[in-house]
Amino acid sequence: MTTRSLAFRLFVAAAAWIVVVLVVAGVVLLSFYQHATERAFDERLHVYLKTLVADIAGADVGDRTAPGAMGEPRFELPLSGWYWQITRLDKPESNGSKSLFEATLPSLADLDIPDEPGGVREGYIKGPDDRRLRAVERLIDLGEDGRYRVTLAGAADEIDSDIADFQYALLLTFTALGVGLLAAIFLQVRFGLRPLNRISGALAAMRAGQATKLPPDLPDEIVPLARELDALVDANREVVERARTHVGNLAHALKTPLSVIANEAGSAPASPLAEQVQRQVVVMRTQIDHHLQRARIAAAVSVVGTVTEIAPVVDGLVRAMEKIHAAKRLKIKAQIDPSLRFRGEKQDIEEMTGNLIDNACKWAISEVAVRADPIQIDGAVFARITIDDDGPGLSPEERAAAGQRGKRLDETKPGTGLGLAIVQDLVSLYGGRFALDEAPIGGLRAMLDIPALQARIGAHIG
Structure with missing residues (x-):
């Protein structure tokens, strides 16, 4: 596919849309999962927070900053990443878990994190070892028994690890999904545009004279x-x-x-x-x-679909020239690719090749050779017809003047001097080429390149 092809444009447009949709969907899913993971982590923190609040409310006045066991060993391990801290606000009393190791936790209120309904704050703080923590904080007002701020925090590594695992799985899944969708789009575009290839082939068949109409069993849109x-x-x-x-x-x-x-x-x-x-x-x-x-x-x-087989035309001309020039007893050899067909009318190739073969027979001493082979010119198929004779030939100056209308190089030979000029005019109308050169057998070579069709072109063109 090239950048100008319809298939390329459809594929790129669909691919761009798929990438955009997958990226947006991935971002949305990742955001949802991140919020869900944080909520699940917060649920665990709130369980411990409620335990602390219950201990504070039920303890004696002097023991409210020293609750009992939390049932979580990590609160006992120094710098484990799981901490609790109780601070009395109306008096300078404070206590924390053993895992704090005499450090303190910053207050979410001091970080300007707004509180939610119920007086609870949730957010991220930096722990005693600069570790990122997820924390929940609540204020408790016991009236005359004091006001307390309870903070409970856990290592955010668990949240980050879960999100990273989900992100990796999401990337792999969406990559596989994207590749699958792109492959499906590619196949869909190729399959959907296949009727255009059928039309192209049908038009080529019409140009080759093998059909007169396009096939009727085409999709409704075409x-x-x-x-x-x-x-x-x-x-x-x-x-x-x-x-x-x-x-x-x-x-x-x-x-x-x-x-x-x-x-x-x-x-x-x-x-x-x-x-x-x-x-x-x-x-x-x-x-x-x-x-x-x-x-x-x-x-x-200008007529679409006019083709003529070259071999029968040349064979007929050779037989005619053998009779016309029978007195010279010429040996006329023809080697024609039987699969070559001229993209034009029979009488036109008869006039072009007939003029050249007749001219060769007039000047030949004993031999004339005719050959036709397929060639390619600018990617198009042409038939190169060469006519050689063993006559006296022409000099480069004479070859240049031979195609001029009415120009006769030897008045002893019959003719009007229009033969080569007519050939030149005809071949130019068909978009071909005509040239004169020295023949390998000693005389003049006429080379005629005319548009052609040839089914086995790859086997013959070097």
Whole structure:
């Protein structure tokens, strides 16, 4: 997938949304768990706090800052992280658990922590060994028997440890869930966009002449697109057919007056004017044929799905040239990839290759070789047709001038000098290339690159 592909955009959008949702959900769950862990820890602290309050309320006046056993050994161990402290506010009396080891706990009230309903404060404080503690604090007013502040604290390490374990488990779970969701989104996008690949393949089949319509069994969302594409192809064919009809009408409308002019000039007494008219009529007919041919080919190139097998065309031309040039007893060899097909009409490739083979036969001494192989040009498949002869060949300057319209390098050979120029015009209309070079067998090589289709392209292109 590339950054411009629809699949990439859908996948990235879904992935970004999944990441956002998982992160938000993770933060919310972690916050809930943190609050739940703190509440559970506070419940334990409140149990001990109630025990201290009950001891204070039931003890004699002199023993209210020295309660009995709490039932928790960690209150007896020095700096264990679990502490209690009772401070009388109306007199300088204070006592704490043995675990405090003569240290004191700070007051939550002094830390500006607000009290909750019932006069209880909850929060975090720093213990005697700079250890982080979770503490609860309550004020007790016994009237004439005094006012007391009871503080009970436990090590916050337990809370942090539980939260860290939950965070780790949450991270692993959400990571696995995210990977699973991304994989599901990836498969969903690929599966959901598969009909577009079918349309692409169907359009390629239409261009190759293997189909005339898109497949009907497409998803409902794509059916309107397929219907419009079919209508566009049909409209293209109609436009081309109308253009061909107009071309034929134009040819008939122009050639008939030219024939009349030529006949009148031929029946008139011999004069320089009559000869000039006849020569210009020939030139006009040639130009009309050429430009009408260009118009016809330009229309044919626009038609979707026109293909022609190359091997039968070349074989037919070779047989025809063997008969036409039978007097020279030429050896014409053809080696054509049978799977190659020209993306155009049969008469166009016949005219291009026919002109080149005929030209090679005119100049060859004894041998003409024709070959067609698939090549790639800018990622597209082309057929390279090469025609070699063992004739005298051409110099680089002559090869450059050979394609000029009406240019004949040897007046002893029959022709109008338009053959190579027509080939050049036709191949350019199809987006191909034409070049002349030296042939390995000693004469001239003509190379023609035309758009093609070839199913086993990987097995033939180096």
